[in-house]
Amino acid sequence: MMRLVQITDAHLHADKDARSRAGIPWRQFQQVLEAVIAERPDVVVLTGDVSQDETAASYALACQALAGLPCPWFWIPGNHDQLEFMRAEHPILEEVDLEQWRLLLLNTRVEGQPYGELGSEQLSSLAARLEGDDRPTVIAMHHPPVNVGAVWMDAIGLHDRNAFWQLLSAYPQVKIILFGHAHQAYAQQHTIDGEMIGVYGCPAIVDQFMPGAEDFMIDEASRPGYRIIDMHGDAWHTWVERVEV
Numbered sequence: 001m002m003r004l005v006q007i008t009d010a011h012l013h014a015d016k017d018a019r020s021r022a023g024i025p026w027r028q029f030q031q032v033l034e035a036v037i038a039e040r041p042d043v044v045v046l047t048g049d050v051s052q053d054e055t056a057a058s059y060a061l062a063c064q065a066l067a068g069l070p071c072p073w074f075w076i077p078g079n080h081d082q083l084e085f086m087r088a089e090h091p092i093l094e095e096v097d098l099e100q101w102r103l104l105l106l107n108t109r110v111e112g113q114p115y116g117e118l119g120s121e122q123l124s125s126l127a128a129r130l131e132g133d134d135r136p137t138v139i140a141m142h143h144p145p146v147n148v149g150a151v152w153m154d155a156i157g158l159h160d161r162n163a164f165w166q167l168l169s170a171y172p173q174v175k176i177i178l179f180g181h182a183h184q185a186y187a188q189q190h191t192i193d194g195e196m197i198g199v200y201g202c203p204a205i206v207d208q209f210m211p212g213a214e215d216f217m218i219d220e221a222s223r224p225g226y227r228i229i230d231m232h233g234d235a236w237h238t239w240v241e242r243v244e245v
Contacts, residue, residue: 001230001232002042002043002098002099002100002230002231002232003040003041003043003228003230003231004041004042004043004044004045004103004138004228004229004230004231005036005039005041005043005044005226005227005228005229006044006046006047006178006180006200006202006226006227006229007036007044007045007046007047007202007205007226008046008048008049008180008181008202008203008204008205009047009048009049009078009180009181009204009205009206010025010028010029010046010050010051010062010204010205010206011025011049011051011052011080011204011205011206011207012029012051012052012053012058012059012062013025013051013053014053014055014057014058014061018052018053020207021218022206022207022218022220023206023207023224023245025052025205025206026061027245028206028224028243028245029062029065029205029206030065031224031243031244031245032205032224032225032226032243033065033068033069035226035241036069036226037068037069037070039228039241041069041070041071042071042098043071043072043073043074043096043098043103044072044073045073045074045075045076045096045103045105045140045178046062046066046073046074046075046076047075047076047078047141047142047178047179047180047202048075048076048077048078048079048081048141048142048180048181049078049079049080049081049142049180049204050075050077050080050081050086051080051081051082052080052206054081054085056088056089058085059082059085059086059088059089059090060089062089063090066090072096074093074096074103074105075090075092076105076106076140076141077107077109077142078109078142078180078181079109079110079113079115079116079142079143079156079181081109092105093105094129098231100135100136100231101135101136101137101138101231102133102135102136102137102138103137103138103139104126104129104130104137104138104139104140105140105141106118106122106126106139106140106141107122107142108142108143108158115143115155115156115158115159116142116143116156116157116158116159116181117158117159117160118141118158118160118164119160120163123160123163123164123167126139126167127170127171130170130171130173131171133173134173135173136175136234137171137175137176138175138176138177138229138231139176139178140177140179141158141177141178142179142180142181143156143157143179143181144157144158144179144182144186144201145157145158145161145164145177145179145199146161146188146190146199148182148184148186149211150182150184150209150210150211150213150214151213151214151215152213152214153182153209153213156181157181168197169192169193172192172193172195174197175197175234175236176197176198176199176200176229176238177197177198178200178201178202178227179199179201179202180201180202180204182201182209183204183207183208183209184201184203184204184208184209184210184211184219184222185201185202185225185227185240186199186201186202187199187200187201198236200227200229200238202225202226202227202240203222203224203225203240206224208220208222208223208224223242223243223245224242224243224245225240225241225242226240226241227239227240227241228240228241
């Protein structure tokens with residue numbers, strides 16, 4: 001069995017004491033990582049928005065904390081992130097070998113915009129990588145490729161989602177899609193040409209957003225969390241854990 005843990009949306013500042021709308025991001029990041037370590041993951045993926053203030057120091061802090069994980073970890077950028085600062089601290093990879101499975105990491109960031117896109121070049125690259133390997137596949141990205149049910153959030157999701165789903169229709173080995181950005185848990189089974197794909201969102205490390213809201217709203221009753229995905233054979237089991245802060 002391979003255990004993958006997803007964390008997302010840390011929104012760190014260079015100042016460890018800086019506050020978000022509903023908490024202290026650095027403290028919550030440490031608390032979430034402590035809980036993740038106890039899950040004995042084989043691999044951890046951080047699906048974007050590592051930084052809030054977009055400083056080099058915020059990424060150095062993130063790596064300082066992530067170094068305590070007992071396994072390899074990987075990250076992708078979100079709309080708040082600065083690629084050059086991320087790369088200076090830790091590589092941004094496109095693919096990770098998970099033995100019987102593989103993890104493909106996509107960059108949906110659009111410079112200066114809250115919404116996401118893959119673009120034709122990255123979609124072509126994704127098709128080529130899927131063409132060359134039929135192992136069960138997890139795709140991780142920052143922006144949701146589906147509507148999550150909150151009007152304001154759905155407007156800033158993945159804008160070229162139709163092209164993405166059309167591409168996937170040719171590659172039934174894609175079993176799981178993970179996304180961040182929405183700051184809330186999400187789990188749906190999507191069927192393409194008779195093949196089922198699990199699409200999953202993850203609670204944020206920092207503030208949680210209100211599910212189903214028409215306008216931006218913090219969900220002050222929800223707690224930070226992470227998603228566990230246990231993969232065995234070509235099957236998987238996934239759930240969300242919350243962390244008291």
